[in-house]
Amino acid sequence: MTAEWSDGGGGGLFPIRVVAQLTGINPVTIRAWERRYGLVRPSRTPGGHRLYSQVDVERLRAASRLVARGVSISGASRMLHESGETSPGWREDDLAHWQERFAERLASLDDIGMHAVIDAAEAQHPGLGTAVVDRLPEIASALPPIQAEFLDAWLGGRLTVAASGSPGGEPRVLFAAGPAAEGERTWGLALAANLHAHGLRPVVITPEGTAELAAATSVTGCTALVLAGAPVPVQESLPRGLPVFCRSDAANGTVLGDDLAAARNVLATTLRQGAAA
Numbered sequence: 001m002t003a004e005w006s007d008g009g010g011g012g013l014f015p016i017r018v019v020a021q022l023t024g025i026n027p028v029t030i031r032a033w034e035r036r037y038g039l040v041r042p043s044r045t046p047g048g049h050r051l052y053s054q055v056d057v058e059r060l061r062a063a064s065r066l067v068a069r070g071v072s073i074s075g076a077s078r079m080l081h082e083s084g085e086t087s088p089g090w091r092e093d094d095l096a097h098w099q100e101r102f103a104e105r106l107a108s109l110d111d112i113g114m115h116a117v118i119d120a121a122e123a124q125h126p127g128l129g130t131a132v133v134d135r136l137p138e139i140a141s142a143l144p145p146i147q148a149e150f151l152d153a154w155l156g157g158r159l160t161v162a163a164s165g166s167p168g169g170e171p172r173v174l175f176a177a178g179p180a181a182e183g184e185r186t187w188g189l190a191l192a193a194n195l196h197a198h199g200l201r202p203v204v205i206t207p208e209g210t211a212e213l214a215a216a217t218s219v220t221g222c223t224a225l226v227l228a229g230a231p232v233p234v235q236e237s238l239p240r241g242l243p244v245f246c247r248s249d250a251a252n253g254t255v256l257g258d259d260l261a262a263a264r265n266v267l268a269t270t271l272r273q274g275a276a277a
Helices: 003-011 017-024 028-039 054-068 071-086 092-107 109-123 129-135 135-142 143-166 183-193 210-220 262-277
Strands: 048-052 173-177 201-205 223-229 244-246
Touching: 003 143, 017 028, 017 048, 017 054, 017 129, 028 054, 028 071, 028 201, 054 071, 054 109, 071 109, 092 109, 092 129, 092 143, 109 129, 109 143, 109 244, 129 135, 129 262, 135 143, 135 183, 173 183, 173 210, 183 201, 183 223, 183 262, 201 210, 201 223, 244 262
Parallel strands: 173 201, 173 223, 223 244
Antiparallel strands: none
């Protein structure tokens, strides 16, 4: 297990080389954005090396997304400072606003617009875009089938983008999702969507049955299995000691519940403790 993963999860500090891997921004640019625009304010080791928090990582990601959409870095920095530091955090009415905007784009099957809403929410307050994604399972069951299927496909696309920026070598977590447009699947995809921030790499499959699921746990070399609507496998068919997680006690495993931020912390903390044992 890498020291970066142990330090990075659950609010730890990252050296600049790890931040570069997590954000896709090279160290020279990170330092330039820090010096010229005050975008992040890392702490320092006694030897003077920079250490970045998870908030710094998310702020850099938000700035990078805005730059990719044509905003200058000075403009992106100004937006993040004006909206992300004027108060200690976002309010429920902020979240409700962006949920409404997201629902409008989803109703139009506008995938680009859905991504733009999340980026704009994140620019307003770091962590707000993640919170909007975390609330998506709550609305999934009330959506028309075409919107529910589109939402799951959109979440799958976010996973692909996150994986493309992965440094590689992270512990892999296997998500066994049920059929499309089912609430459990949306829950699993939304949970997986921001798992990279904890130094974990989600792998999503839709197994035909328990035998296929058991085989996947072996070939992927996963460090954990999350059941998200897939058939519950017999424990003896899984690799010995493989931790299993689920949404509720309807399946065998550690219950994660509907609070996805808390669920990711439980997942990451459990795996970190297991790695240290």
